[in-house]
Amino acid sequence: DADVTQTPRNRITKTGKRIMLECSQTKGHDRMYWYRQDPGLGLRLIYYSFDVKDINKGEISDGYSVSRQAQAKFSLSLESAIPNQTALYFCATSDSQRSSYEQYFGPGTRLTVT
Amino acid sequence: DQQVKQNSPSLSVQEGRISILNCDYTNSMFDYFLWYKKYPAEGPTFLISISSIKDKNEDGRFTVFLNKSAKHLSLHIVPSQPGDSAVYFCAASPSGTYKYIFGTGTRLKVLA
Numbered sequence: 001d002a003d004v005t006q007t008p009r010n011r012i013t014k015t016g017k018r019i020m021l022e023c024s025q026t027k028g029h030d031r032m033y034w035y036r037q038d039p040g041l042g043l044r045l046i047y048y049s050f051d052v053k054d055i056n057k058g059e060i061s062d063g064y065s066v067s068r069q070a071q072a073k074f075s076l077s078l079e080s081a082i083p084n085q086t087a088l089y090f091c092a093t094s095d096s097q098r099s100s101y102e103q104y105f106g107p108g109t110r111l112t113v114t
Numbered sequence: 115d116q117q118v119k120q121n122s123p124s125l126s127v128q129e130g131r132i133s134i135l136n137c138d139y140t141n142s143m144f145d146y147f148l149w150y151k152k153y154p155a156e157g158p159t160f161l162i163s164i165s166s167i168k169d170k171n172e173d174g175r176f177t178v179f180l181n182k183s184a185k186h187l188s189l190h191i192v193p194s195q196p197g198d199s200a201v202y203f204c205a206a207s208p209s210g211t212y213k214y215i216f217g218t219g220t221r222l223k224v225l226a
Contacts, residue, residue: 004157031212040123042203042218043158050212058213090157094212101146101207103214105157 003027004106006091012112013081021076021109023091031094032074033103034058034066036087043090049074050096081113117141118206120217128225133191135220137204140185144206148214149178149189152201161202162189194224 035043045058047066092103145166150158
């Protein structure tokens, strides 16, 4: 089984709809992140959380919100989706107990807003 | 303002030869650098990293070089294999933040 899972894997929604992307991990890591990938722009950080009670905005948080329901779960919400939020979304985790900074990514959610 | 830049969107290399992927950064507060590989329809996977206290780190066929004065790092893959064909992202983290700034990626194609 995958260590970092994302649901759904693909989603098409209409402008103005609310949508939630979910991320779960079995790695036991305390840190979790949400990124979006756009062609030619690489990965950009939306929100990150270093533990259940810690939520921080990233580079591009406008139009998004998150919830850290448990150490293993981190959800990303688009309250009112707009077409320029069409992108590939990745969840990632890392472990504060390790000296290395490496992150482990989920397989991604492809979101299309029409 | 792009703090981490990968100026080559794509690179083609013959199998068995060396692949060199480059990354430049502007923020002198970055003290840890990572390379990730991404295949289509998958998330990025960690490849190799380097701390700013080093100038080289090697792991099998992969070597990362860091030139702090030039704010430049490079990933060398020797020998290149067709399975190395992927998009490679460099990422940098400012000291103690555990936040990561990614470059735009370089698509490597290794020709058999």
